Amino acid sequence: MEIVTHKNITGYQQTAVAYTRLSVEEAKEGESSSITNQKNIISRYCDDNNIKLLNIFADDGYSGSNFNRPDFKKMIEYLKQVKVDMVITKDLSRLGRDMTESSHYAEIVFPEMNIHYIAISDGFDSQKVNVMAPFQFAMNDVYLRETSRKINQVIQNKRLNGEYCACPAFGYMKENGKTNHLVPNPDTAPTVKYIFKLACEGLSAFAIATRLTDEGYTTPLMYRVQTGNFTEKGAARAVENWNHTTVKRILQNEVYLGHTILGKQKKASLKSKKKISVPKEDWYITRDTHQPLITPEEFETAKINIGKNTKKYTGYDKCRQSIFNGITFCMNCGSAMCSCGSVYNGEREKYWYLGCISNRKRATTRCTHAARIKYTDLLTIIKNELNYFISLSDKEIESIVNSAIKKSNSNQVYEDTGQSKANLTKRINDIDRIIAKLYNDNISGLIDDERLASMVSDLTKESNAIKARLSYEEDTLANNEVKDAYKKFFNIVKQYNHIEDLDEKTVRMFIERIDIGEKILPDGYQVASHHIPTKQQIKITYRFIGCLDDDGQCFNENNDEIKDDELKKVV
Known part of the structure; x- marks a missing residue:
């Protein structure tokens, strides 16, 4: 490529500043791209062309993808304050690799400042017609994109291998x-x-x-x-x-x-x-x-x-505080339940979880079947349930997990876990279409019966193999997820020997949500009282494992669980 020369015929000595730049990646290319080498090339050029070099600006370790570089900014400020005839770089890529920005400075900004810009190795001269300039700027942009792609590929490989290629987290x-x-x-x-x-x-x-x-x-x-x-x-x-x-x-x-x-x-x-x-x-x-x-x-x-201190738990300013606050809901309308009532002389018997938020006087809509339950009753039920888990032997826990796996395998609808499964499913559909076409071709006489039987047999075997693989992968994935969930839950359980006094920390350690159903009265009764036996449905959603009974459990006035299929259908 032609090397620009700038002989001064009149003998007038022109002034110039040099700009050099080197990114971290380019530094690996060796001495030819170094800041020192760039300075030497520019100094030699100035000596050969009777140009006085006033200053040298260098950005070492900065990418050419943008112009947010400290010494480049200093150079622009310098050019505004000092009369300079020329800006010289070793090549166009030293100015920058962004095609739009580099072209803007080389062909617009510098000329408008009455500054002559020269890129020595690329033969670029802002005072000449540079026919190849668009291609030169474009090639530098391509280099930038290719370098970025390679860096991203290296980083992605490190990420996939679990290498921590970022600033370490505090701690x-x-x-x-x-x-x-x-x-x-x-x-x-x-x-x-x-x-x-x-x-x-x-x-x-x-x-x-x-x-x-x-x-x-x-x-x-x-x-x-x-x-x-x-x-x-x-x-x-x-x-x-x-x-x-x-x-x-x-x-x-x-x-x-x-x-x-x-x-x-x-x-x-x-x-x-x-x-x-x-x-x-x-x-x-x-x-x-x-x-x-x-x-x-x-x-x-x-x-x-931390979550319980957010607005979703504290939005009900008139609710009395209790260990169940924020996790108890009306089974009928889904609204949060509030604790209310009175405590006299330390007696908690008159302290109720009464109704749901939507049943307040000021509410625009009301729940027609609002639930309520005694605070002490709810304490007893939850404590008994948690102590039941604590009392389980390893064999009983294993039996519960196996039942959950069996239930999961029969009821769970699996989501597509990746492109591989999508491709396999597509292949099954393709095989079905191919087999249908083969039968049509057989009827049309395009293939004989023996060839048809052979091809259909091979395709059917492939289809069955794929279906078996999909079924195995889905079952394995579901089983592992169920096992992991129950393992997490029972790891919490094993931290306790027995719960005597239930507190908020323990409740939230085990439970995500409690849904309370309305009281079910005997035939002929419309109002509940202490003398009337009632039944009530409670659905407890545990952390990690969810609700063990989809419809919840029913309890009577003695807080005993009721095995009543008819009542199970209330929800």
């Missing part, structure tokens, strides 16, 4: 400071454990943040500033006070369970710096890749306790 550090394996950070891991401990005790995110600030714990950003290289602008954002949002982010991060979770965000486009959120189903999650800081039970308990 962890990379082993030996270089590898992609996380290990607990002795400086910050105790803080993370303390946060989960406080959350398990029922403290809100605000309360935890306040305590951490009062007790002098270092915030994540402040710790990074103290231990890493931060610009003044970045360090200025670090504060000593903890924020409740930071606490919530830590409590919701499954990395503390020992899992590698990557790909939560991505760039909006190749040339954009903006990050956008990625749906959870598209995250890269690899289980059990490093040492956990907390147990699954602690994570779930903290999650529940």
Whole structure:
């Protein structure tokens, strides 16, 4: 390619500034692309062409995908303040690899500033007609996209292998400071454990943040500033006070369970710096890749306790507080139930869970079959149910799990788990169409009976094999999911020997939701009283395993479960 020369016939010495740039990836190409080599080429060019080099600007370690580079910005400001005739780069790619922006500076910005721009190796001269310029800019853009593709491919492979190719989460550090394996950070891991401990005790995110600030714990950003290289602008954002949002982010991060979770965000486009959120189903999650800081039970308990302090639990300001607040609902209309009534001299017999929210006087709609139950009755029922689980032997637990698996295999509707299953299902449909066509061809005389029988037999065997594979994979997947769910639930159960006094923490440890049905009175009665035996349906949805009886259980006035098929059909 032609090398630009710029002989000064009049002997007038022109002035110039040099701009050099090198990305991290380009640095691997060797000395030919180095900043030093670029400076040497430009200096030699200036000496040969009687040009005075006033200044050299260098962005070492910056991508050419955008122009948000510190020394490039300094150069533009310099050009506005100092009279300069020329801007010189080794080639067009040093100016930038973004086709639109590079062309804008080379062919519009610099000429409008009355500055002569030269790219030595590419033979580009802004004062000449550059016929090949569009192709040169385009090729640099192609290089940018190809490099980005290769980098993304490497990162994706690391993600699939469970390597942590991101900044370590607060509480962890990379082993030996270089590898992609996380290990607990002795400086910050105790803080993370303390946060989960406080959350398990029922403290809100605000309360935890306040305590951490009062007790002098270092915030994540402040710790990074103290231990890493931060610009003044970045360090200025670090504060000593903890924020409740930071606490919530830590409590919701499954990395503390020992899992590698990557790909939560991505760039909006190749040339954009903006990050956008990625749906959870598209995250890269690899289980059990490093040492956990907390147990699954602690994570779930903290999650529940933090959740109960949100508006969905506190929106009913007139509800009396109880250990069932926020998880008890009317079975008829689905509205949240509120606790009300009175307590006299410590007597809780007159303390009721009365009706549902939609049955209040101010409600625009009313539930015509609102449920109510005595607070003490609900306490007794739930406590008996939980103690039943605690009393189960390993053999009885195994029997319950096997029954759940059998029920799952007979009733569950499976979702498509991937493209492989879709392809297999499509192949079965294709085989059916092929067999139908073969019979038509046989009738038309295109194939004989022997050939028809052979082909149909082979296709039928293939179809049956695919169906067997799909059935096996679905059953295996469902069985593993059921086993994992029951394992999580009974791991919680095994933490207890017997529940004597039921409290809110225990209730939320086991139960997600309680649906209360209306009281069923004997024939001839319309109003319930202490002297009239009643029956009531209660549906308990347990954590991980859901409701063991889809229709719930019925209890009488003595809190004994009723095995009544007719009553089971109420819901």
